[in-house]
């Protein structure tokens with residue numbers, strides 16, 4: 001029996017379970033073919049029995065979402081060094097709510113600054129770690145609302161070509177309200193905003209305006225033209241928010257980097273680390289040009305808590321873990337070039353998949369701007385698409401998610417895993433072929 005004071009035994013048990021999962025990750029069914037009723041909780045059974053229970057009742061029913069052929073959502077996995085740093089985050093168990101008595105908050109700030117430089121953000125933007133792009137969009141909308149209140153005493157109207165659903169959630173939480181989103185026309189055959197339509201919409205609008213730009217749109221991987229939008233926003237006196245949850249990692253690839261031209265004109269920026277950087281959940285950053293307004297919203301001063309510049313005054317959370325360590329580790333270990341390699345590979349793999357799908361008679365609906373392929377079965381409705389997806393998932397070889405694009409039931413395949421190989425793409429195309437209607 002392991003002693004309840006023995007870290008070694010507990011970590012060894014976790015290590016064995018993790019090794020088994022990771023060793024089988026490439027070959028296990030990408031999503032389990034069936035999952036049993038939710039597992040119970042065996043109370044007070046001790047360490048060995050608890051691990052044995054997890055091995056038997058939980059581990060077989062996990063998805064291979066950190067693996068190479070999971071193309072749902074935009075998911076990413078975890079590199080070895082990111083996983084190790086994440087374990088260390090828990091072992092060190094530092095609270096980054098404040099800067100008192102630990103170097104942790106400074107390490108986080110240094111990590112955020114290093115990534116800001118990679119992304120090409122204006123040096124005046126101040127970064128904070130949050131749990132995901134949803135939280136980053138929330139902080140951005142809350143700060144933009146404060147800016148609108150301070151400058152014009154009104155709620156802002158939000159203009160966007162293709163805003164992620166989390167922008168609407170953020171608008172609801174912050175009291176801006178979902179109904180204040182004004183859709184702006186997009187370019188033909190694209191999800192990127194028509195800059196001319198944006199200029200006209202802003203010119204016709206009275207009152208504070210927030211423009212939400214996409215750097216990497218979820219259905220097509222498209223980029224709004226930030227270089228055109230930034231001066232339009234500046235002239236109209238609008239706040240420019242850039243949601244670059246995954247697309248900001250285009251900055252790590254020389255060929256893709258120009259898509260982000262103009263990002264230094266953003267007032268706030270969202271980026272996820274747990275997607276394309278391939279660090280474990282949950283990890284993201286928000287960068288804001290007006291931290292003093294951000295602080296007006298999120299400050300939680302009290303006699304026993306410190307004052308500026310403690311991190312707790314800038315995001316919804318107070319206590320939280322040293323989230324930045326895994327992101328620090330990936331950049332430290334691999335550098336810009338190492339990260340750029342899988343970003344570039346994933347984009348090339350998306351193009352290869354698109355060609356393979358077309359050869360199978362599928363219709364690719366988007367230009368492959370980045371890492372995402374949106375496609376449809378010929379002349380199919382949503383039911384036929386869903387039946388195809390369940391046959392595909394039944395092969396255990398790949399996972400993709402349904403969507404609607406330009407009014408059509410479609411399927412998205414998003415590459416964002418550091419370990420995906422060209423051989424994986426061949427396996428995916430072959431599985432799609434087998435899942436097609438007879």
Ligand SMILES: *Cc1c(COP(=O)(O)O)cnc(C)c1O
Pocket residue numbers: 074131132133134135164166216217218243244245246272284
């Ligand atoms: C994934 C995503 C989000 C939401 O991110 P979470 O990390 O799931 O909170 C927001 N915007 C875009 C563009 C995304 O791709």
